[in-house]
Amino acid sequence: MRLFRYYPGDFGALPVQVVHMDLTFDVYDAHTRVVSALTAETLDAPLASLALNARDLDILNVTSEGYVVAHTYDRGAAALTVTFDPSIPPRTRFTLETETVCRPSSHVLEGLYYDGSCPAGLPTQITQCQQWGFQRLVPCLDDMTAKCTYTTAIVADDGYTNLMSNGDPAGLRYSLGNGRSVQEYRNTTTPMAPYLFFFGVGCYKTHQREFEYPDGRTFSLELLAKSGSDPETAERALEILADAVMWVHLFTGPGQYRDRETREEVWRLARVRDGAKRSGDSAALAESRKALTGLAATITPGYAYTGSVYREIAMQNSDFGGMENVGNTTIAANRIMPYPEATDPAFEYMVRVKVHEYYHNLNGSEVTGRSPFEIWLNEAVTVHIENQHHAFFFGETYSRLQTVLDLLDPVAGTLVLDRGAGSMPIEPDGFDDPNDLITGVTYVKAPEFVRMIETLMGKETFVEGLALYHDWFRHTNASRDDWIRCMEEASGLDFSGMAAAWLKEKEYPVLTVTPTYDPAARRLTLAYRQSRSPGGHTWEFPFRFALVDAEGRDLADRAVRIVDDAGEISLDGVDRPAFLSLNRGYSFYGRVTYRPPEDELYLQVLKDADIVGRFTAFAALAEREMIRILEDPETTVSARFADLCAGLLTDDRLMEEAGGQFLTIFPSVDDERFAHHYRALHDARRKILATIAARHLDTLLGVYRRAAVSAPGGAGYLEDEAAAIRRRQRKNTCLAILATLDTPEVHRLIAGQFREAPAATDRLTAFGLVIESSAPERLDILEAFSAESAKNPVAWESFLAAVAGSDCDDLVTILRGIESSPAFTVEQADQQRALYGRFALNRKRSLETEEGRAYLAEVLRRLARVNEYSTVRALDAFAFIDAMEPRYRVPAAGVLVGLLTSLDPGAYPAVYNNTRRFLLGAPEAVRAYEMEHGEVPALRGITP
Secondary structure (H helix, E strand, O other), X not given: OOOOXXXXXXXXXXXXXXXXXXXXXXEOOOOEEEEXXXXXXXXXXXXXXXXXXXXXXXXXXXEEOOEEEEEEEEOOOOEEEEEEEEEEOOOOXXXXXXXXXXXXXXXXXXXXXXXXXXXXXXXXXXXXXXXXXXHHOOOEOXXXXXXXXXXXXXXXXXXXXXXXXXXXXXXXXXXXXXXXXXXXXEEEEEEXXXXXXXXXXXXXXXXXXXXXXXXXXXEXXXXXXXXXXXXXXXXXXXXXXXXXXXXXXXXXXXXOOOXXXXXXXXXXXXXXXXXXXXXXXXXXXXXXXXHHHHHHOOXXXXXXXXXXXXXXXXXXXXXXXXXXXXXXEEEEHHHOOOOOOOOHHHHHHHHHHHHHHHHOOOEOOOEEEOOXXXXXXXXXXXXXXXXXXXXXXXXXXXXXXXXXXXXXXXXXXXXXXXXXXXXXXXXXXXXXXXXXXXXXXXXXXXHHHHHHHHHHHXXXXXXXXXXXXXXHXXXXXXXXXXXXXXXXXXXXXXXXXXXXXXXXXXXXXXXXXXXEEEOOOOEEEEEEEEOOOOOOOOOOEEEEEEEEOOOOOEEEEEEEEEOOOEEEXXXXXXXOOOEEXXXXXXXXXXXXXXXXXXXXXXXXXXXXXXXXXHHHHHHHHHHHHHHHHHHOXXXXXXXXXXXXXXXXXXXXXXXXXXXXXXXXXXXXXXXXXXXXXXXXXXXXXXXXXXXXXXXXXXXXXXHHHHHOOOOOOXXXXXXXXXXXXXXXXXXXXXXXXXXXXXXXXXXXXXXXXHHHOOOHHHHHHXXXXXXXXXXXXXXXHHHHHHHHHXXXXXXXXXXXXXXXXXXXXXXXXXXXXHHOOOOOOOOOHHHHHHHHHHHHHOHHHHOOOHHHHHHHHHHHHHHHOOOHHHHHHHHHHHOOHHHOOHHHHHHHHHHHHHXXXXXXXXXXXXXXXXXXXXXXXXXXXXXXXXXXXXXXXXXXXXOO
16 A cells, blocks of 8 residues: 555656746636646657646636647546647647636635735735646646746736736736736746746735845845735835845855955945935945946856846745745745734744745756655755855854754754654655645755755855756756766765765764773774664764863864764874864754763853854753653752853853853753653753742843843844844743742733833743743733734734643633634634644643643644645654653544544545554554554555
């Protein structure tokens, strides 16, 4: 029995070469009539018939000039088969005309769907074609290799302010009479894959800004926001986008590491020029333009946009935070602008998604992966660039630590989920729905693979290899082997074996290191051995480490390529180090096993020059405290560790560079005895924080008050916001520690911040602490904040997530009350993720309580029929059933079995097959379940 619906063999060569599509969409409220002229060219053999993808369409007419055609439509198989008489000769162009009808959906967020409504009542309609939504619009070859040019005409009601599609506008919008008008577009510069197609009709507030390159070329940036959007906030959003476009031009590409000072001066002068344009200072404008023209001629810039308009469109309902569509990027409406209601993580996401989707114009649109199995290739390189952009504005220290925390997060971190029952490799053997590939493996692990390649090649050589890739495959498709070949061509290195393991295997290496020092020879020897992949392969990866003295000075810093199961690395002529700094910068995706004495770890936390080394030492000390408490809940927390934590919070330099995120103490341990005992882990962490609060109350209050004071800005909008975010992290870390005391004094402090803080993050942090406390006003605050948040979709999403992730005994009762609110809409993907997704991963409540399991079972059954993607993501909660305490295994497996038996596998294949995979990944729980309840028929005869 097939475990997956699609395998690589299902994606072969196309029977024709697609050249162009000429499309007309005649849009009405309940249906759209589509007239298509698909021009293609036959290959080396005559073509008697052609099968097109066509999902849920009404077929009105099919013709082809010069041929007698007949057609059959298999609606169940989503296939329109056209026969030609006579057969079309080899190497011959032909045009197939179709007339069809498609109908928008209210909850299937693929193809054409409703996304709210205009103030006058017309329904906003937009498309989502990733991955196979184009076939819901028009008969086509819905394949990533079917790249072609497009001309598109949209006919719609005059009441719509915006009619949008790919490419440049072909003239002005014109009237047809009878209350309808037409807007035409030409997308002829960049042939694009069908999944990148977009059209939409709606009522938006359009904000515009001219973007000017250093050499004087210009194009228009547009932000299409919801009606009533604030112009000043929109201008900030356009400023962030303009910064992203300029940054890509100046700080990416094959020459990005050359002439750095010149590039930075161009960056500065471009901001001066733009300021002069806004102020109307013609003299300053002329002077800056002249200087920019001269400097721009001396550097080799990166990607430059090829269109006349680049547009960002607010979409309220989507499975994705953003989607590149060649000239039209759709971005979640709650993340498209720096709203006052947006939290700091939402702000950072906004910065990231803007540069991410823009860079896809080059990596993904101009150069496109060959099949869904190469989605990682489009995304990983783009995330790699996104991370560089984030580090440019937020600081390398802060940015890299943020990524490492995402890797290590025990709830939804990539390292933990990569070893869970639902994990798949970067390039899996198969999938049920392309959305199965939109995971942390694609967006976090795969970029770490790219980063490891960069580390082995060197940054300068890596960008040369990347430029080679973009040059060789411009306007075509590429496979992972093509990308690897370009990296090998540029570097002279062999990456084939490394790629085979990293791309086709789950999990990651665990590197065990053992140092020895010979004082007579002044030689340090580092013995190592690594774990093999699940398939028995040896991992290859870069490993960077340093020997450091007691003052934090590096005695030696090395980067080596690990290619074997075990070996030794010797460094001669070195003094005995005070500590080792291992896996510097998190040089490889995996874990290092090394247990130095506690004194070394304490010294490393204070002295290591590498932020990752400092944090991993801190995390190791925190884990030792956690394990002591888990082994003996009556034990006391080490005063030394509590003092260390308080001291780190008072370290101004550390907090300014790394932010309060450095003090992250995860409710997790690697020790398999306790790794998935969620309540016990949560309580152990809380005990540590309470000890810090009790020992250092005055210190924490002092740091809290100092961090609450705003600092002067002036570096630039994004740079100033980044500094403010780090200060807020520090302040709220102090508040979260103090909250564990749960005293009336602390309640007043938290409630005061909730009521008075102007920043959304500060309010939301305080709110979360209030509802987890014993404060007598907690339910009143909950009710009032719920009513206030419900008025704004940005605040409402944040509110839902804060409540669903909280720890309080009445949580399920609270969630049921929220569900009954008129503001909660189960069809909205952002609300699904915030409420149901966060609750599912709140395992101490969702899996370790009877009430939570019953509620989660209801949610999954209901959600599966509304949004498969959100449901599959929620299933990650079940990644480690067999590692849970025995008393929870059978009930947790029962939730999955109940979901499985309630589903039609044909109607909900992604949820059905992923549920089976999670059960197959918990054989002990399934055996125990079947002993109590009988065999699970859906698991019979398949292997994981």
